[in-house]
Amino acid sequence: MDQRISFVTLAVADLGASRAFYCDGLGWEPALEVPDDVVMIGVGERLVLSLWARAAFEAEVGPIATGPGVAPFTLAHNVATPAEVDAVLATARAAGADPVQPAQPRAWGGYTGYFADPDGYRWEVAHNPGPIGLKVLP
Incomplete structure (x- = not known):
């Protein structure tokens, strides 16, 4: 496969x-x-x-499991710079997203924040300066 x-x-x-x-x-x-x-x-x-x-x-x-908490996964949108992280989070907030967590520097060297869509699905907006982060950029 x-x-x-x-x-x-x-x-x-x-x-x-x-x-x-x-x-x-x-x-x-x-x-x-x-x-x-x-x-x-x-x-x-x-x-x-x-x-x-x-x-x-x-x-x-089939039936969807329900209960308290959030779905146990995130979707991610990676960008090339921390400024782009802030811009995407601002766009999401303007579109009505729940601003779950503001962007901040991470211990692993990146800069990320989170928002939730209308159903509560969590989106990470990330600048990952490492090799795996570069792999996913257009």
């Missing part, structure tokens, strides 16, 4: 609110839209972010 991720799918409670956040607020362009079902956004070379209406997600994948 090739080492590859093709889609990241998020089950969302309100597809319209999620579309408004990602497309209108962050300025991302949808690649495919099926009303009341799914919005797919190309987010990288051969990578799609799929925002899937929760009911349709559960019908195909």
Whole structure:
């Protein structure tokens, strides 16, 4: 099996609110839209972010576990400089994101902050000056 991720799918409670956040607020362009079902956004070379209406997600994948806390993963948007981290976090806040954690220097040498989308999914905005950070920049 090739080492590859093709889609990241998020089950969302309100597809319209999620579309408004990602497309209108962050300025991302949808690649495919099926009303009341799914919005797919190309987010990288051969990578799609799929925002899937929760009911349709559960019908195909199965019941979603619920409870207190946040989903046990993060999505990351890496940028080339700390100033870009601050700019992306400001854009997300302007789009209505919950500013989970302000940007700050990290012990490993990077600079990161977090925001949450309308469903609470955590996004890390990061400047990682190391080799792995450089690998993911366009």
